[in-house]
Amino acid sequence: MEEIIDDGEDTSDSEVIVNSQQEYEHIQINSVNEENSQEEGRSSVMKRKEREDDYSAEDDFITVEKRKPKKFNRSDSSEFLPNKRVDRNKNQNEQIEDINTYEVCITSMESLPKQMALAKLLRMENIKGISRIKYKSFNKVLLQFNKEEEANNLLSCQKFKDMGFRCQKSGEIALETRSSKETAKNKKPLKTKQRTETTQFEAEQVVETESGASQKEEVEKGNQQDEQLRYRFEFTKLILKMKVKTKNKKKTAKRNKQTKKNKDDSEEEDSEELDVIQFDEGSEHDELMDQVPPDSADAECMFCSRLFSMDKSGESWIKCLMCGLWAHYDCAGPEFDTWICDFCK
Known part of the structure; x- marks a missing residue:
């Protein structure tokens, strides 16, 4: 400050103060820029060191760290998004409900009554405790009960039987289908053995016959073939009759023409008097x-x-x-x- 004052004796005090303030501000700006540049250099050096640390020098293997997923997985989203309808234990709850419920299947050859009519019918028969009604088709309905007794009441209902409805538990239907498939796989042509014993000497005669169902099918096929043959025979017979009739008509027409000619000739030759x-x-x-x-x-x-x-x-x-x-x-x-x-x- 003294040097500035000595150099500029002619300048006023106000000018000296302004110049000193400008120099001080310039020095502060330079110091801030130097600090920022030093911090940037340090950060770049640290990044280089981190990159060098990621590479392991042993056996020339490179270790790569995976990034965190940007979006949440659906399985973990229930923890962070409780307001949405995504629950982990949804399937478990459904399985528990299926164990505690009893399902009855109603089937019919004709169309079943609609929802309101079916509800009235169930109310008339005093069948309660229904938790769910699901229509699979026009002739198949599934009913879920909370208690087994209420499901048994529906199975033993006489009015449903009189109307031609078949009530059965869904588990029994699955067992029947499995057993029918297994029997169809393991089924073989059955042969019955009939033994005849004689009084004079003991002998066994084995007679092998096919099942009754196959015999019925063969008989039906034979009857169908016989009917077809009869129909063909009658059809050919009619055709032959029509042909014979047409031939006879032609022959009679020719004969009549010839007789007329002969009569005309005889009338001309014979001149007999009229009686x-x-x-x-x-x-x-x-x-x-x-x-x-x-x-x-x-x-x-x-x-x-x-x-x-x-x-x-x-x-x-x-x-x-x-x-x-x-x-x-x-x-x-x-x-x-x-x-x-x-x-x-």
Whole structure:
């Protein structure tokens, strides 16, 4: 301070004070910067030493330290996050509840009643102590009871049996399924041995027969095959009948054509007179009555069914050459000299 005052005798006291303050502040800033730089150097040296310590010189092995996980594991999260629904002992509690409960399974061939209807039905039958109802499907329901007595009440309920419901414990169902699987694996074709003893000498005859179920299946298969064969036989029989009928129709049509042709030819060759009958009062009527066939007492017209004896109109009659039946000339209307009725053609 004295040096500054000696050098600047002409300067005032105020200027000297300001300069001294600036120098003091500058010295403090430099000292702070030096301290910071020294601390940074020390920290870098410590980090280098720590890194060198991580590497073990023995056998050239490197030891690596794992970092801590940033996120909590789900198993440990319950300790730090109690408000969430993550609990360690959840599975244990469920297992304890399953041991203390009794489950009954209700099944049916048809659809079971819905929740409200089932609850009313259980209330009507005085079945209580149900902790849970779970529908597995439309015909299967699981009921959980707290006491075994209440579950037994449901199993022995007569109304459920009358309605066609089957009530059974779930543990019994599992045992049945296991036993059925084991029997299916170990099942072998059974053979029954039948022994027959004779009075004269002792002998054993072993007769091996298959199980009754297999015999029934074979019988059913045989019956099905027989039915199929019968159906095929009847079907082929019908087809053959239809074919025969069509052939016969064709043959009859051909024969009718040939007979018509032959008749036309014979009518042209033969010029026979028509058997025409005209009657008047007196003896002519009696002569015509003698020409009536002897099987019947009186002749009858084939078309109008009038009797010859009752006919007094004086109409002429004509006789069929083939069958010998009579008819009025006007009713028959023959176009040729000879007449054959439609039945004989």
